[in-house]
Amino acid sequence: MLQVNFIRQNKETLIQRMKVRGLDVADKVEKILELDDLRKHLQYDSDNRKAENKKASGSFRSLSQQGKKNELEELRNQIASNKNTIKENESKLDKTKEELYDILVALPNMPHESVPAGHTDEDNEVFKAWESDLPSLHEGAVPHWELAKKYDIIDMETGAKIAGAGFPLFKGKGAQLKRALVNFFLAEASDAGFLEVLPPHLVNKDTAFCTGQLPDKEGQMYYVTEDDLYLIPTAEVPVTNMYRDTIVSESDFPIKLTAYTPCFRREAGSYGSHVRGLNRVHQFEKVEIVMIEHPDRSYDTLQYMLRHVEGLLKKLELPYRILRLCGGDLGFTSALTFDFEVYSAAQNRWLEVSSVSNFETFQTNRLKCRFKDENKKSHLAHSLNGSALALARIVAALLENNQTADGIIIPEALRPYTRFDKID
Template sequence: MLEVRNISANKADYILALKKRNFEAESIFEEILKLDEKRRSTQKQLDEIFAESNKLSKEIGILFKSGEVEKANAMKAKTANLKSDSKALSESMDQVSVDLQNMLYQVPNVPHESVLAGQDESDNEEIFAEGDIPKLSEKALPHWELAKKYDLIDFELGNKITGAGFPVYKGKGAKLQRALIAYFLDKNTEAGYSEVQVPLLVNEASGYGTGQLPDKEGQMYHVGNDDLYLIPTAEVPITNIYRDDLLNEKDLPIQLTGFTPCFRREAGSYGAHVRGLNRLHQFDKVELVNIVKPEDSYQVLDDMVSHVKTLLQELKLPYRILRLCGGDLGFTSALTFDFEVFSTAQDRWLEISSVSNFETFQANRLKIRYKDADKKKHLVHTLNGSSLALPRVLAGILENYQTDDGIRIPEVLVPYTGFEWIK
């Protein structure tokens, strides 16, 4: 959520930057600034009333002590009027604050200056590519056929138990999945991240804090009786660990990693492009979260990108990195790099990670601040990234490592799987 003071100070620049997202901000900014002016004016009136009430209360006490009861009672009537006025102003203040908050919730984050204007994913910019795309035999299969051939993943059984998009991993498929989780977590902790295990359900405040609400409630599974949400990513509970906290400067940076299942309704997703593991309602993901000082966040973003590159280099999967254009940028992000792995059997790129800097956008919603050496309070910057989302990584391994003799396991995973081949 943008800060009102920053909107006021940078209004013209913000309007221009948000056009990269195809978001017209001028009218909503005008309304936000009017509401903020009304909020500040109302607060000033309340402060004056409270000051007057305190002054009268002291004078009333003095009058009673000196025996001037009639004057004291007259002043008491005046304080009663002030109390009535303050109640009306407080109610007005509460409504203005709610209206202001709701308006601010409608405004996406301001894109970083490096973000290009664009309509959708077709306008994203490829900034890096690495790895050789293997040449497969004419018998090569897409991963859903390989999963069936080697009894690794049963999509029909998942459909029977729950519904489409909830696969059952079996045998070596389950063990390969577990190996990837362990490998990613080990690499993350070796890089200095602390591992956490977090709840898979969050309350409404947590969803608002990281920006999933009110923007994406249609994509989240809602447990109505308890008013809780199944997490769409570990970013939500991990970042909310520090909601409403005032940190010390020495506590930063905070680097956390965690594995969770993730749940997304993905309403309206149909067709061949979502077959198999391409798009699921439940999937596993290992996440990175960084909470840092503002001046450090873009170096940390670069470090996160380099870290994810290392994972893909060790897995020896062909991949590329895209800088998302304004039209494809997530609501809360200032800058996002997407990683895509090449699916040789499908002849297409599959997204397997997004690494994003939210700057103060989430921190302002979450009220995560830190106190510097001079005792001044500042909002932190938050960042997150997948390292990695498992379904499409697994799809890439099955397809790119297939041979006529079976599926070879990437060398780096063999210590985790205990086997070198799926046959």
């Protein structure tokens, strides 16, 4: 959520930048400023009347000790009438705040200056392309869902029987490969100085609101009505909320956290061949990295996170490219996002395996996550996160790209974790 003061000071920039998302927010911005002025006015008036009443009730005791009944009565009336005005004022104030909030909460983050304009994923800019040749497969190479069947490592049918379509069941070396990937990713994150946490996998409304899933993505999350809880769509949600209502000191930066969790997504409305196999599922596993950083350094930190993710893909020997998302494809809460895509040879397409974003103060404003500068003034911190990495699609790409006539070869870096070097 953007701050009103920020909007006030950066009105023209905001209107211009929102255009890359395809939004015209000029009217909304005017309305926000107008409502905020009204809010200030009403509050000022109420504050003054409250101050008057406070003074008046201060003299109450001495008057009553002196037995001045008439004065007391007059005082009581004066306070009562003031109180009525305050009450009316405050109900107007509440309405104004609500109206203001409704507009603010529906306003997405302001895109970073480097975000290209565009509507769909086709307008995304290739930030770093894969420069070597893409792997060419042997005669008779097949997509991962067929490999999964052939080696009996992923069982979609049984998953569907147990839960429903889109809930894969991993078996044998398939399950072990996933566990190996998780351990590999967590070990890499730990080595890079990220603190591992294992957060709750269900979260309450406040938590889902603060990282921006509510109200924007209400229908995308599984919701447990009985207990009023949401299943997490990503570890970003519980992990970032560790810093809700906190004031950190500047020396705590950069805060680096990592977590492995399952991710649950309803993916309502998805269908067709591009959702086949592991391409799009309701439950997948992911190692997430989250950082809280000083505003001056958050874009350097974003690059640092990019390098971390890149390192993982290099070690896994997977062909990848990095995209800078265009305005139309940019998430609601993000100011700048880079997507990592891995080339899936048998499907001959790029699969998104990571999304690394800087949210600037969009989340921390809701979280109230602040730090104090040397003058003890508090400012909102910046929050960032990225997948490092999402498992299902990495598995899909590994299976497809590494298939040979006599089995699927496990990349060197992963073998200490799998304890086998081939799936056959």
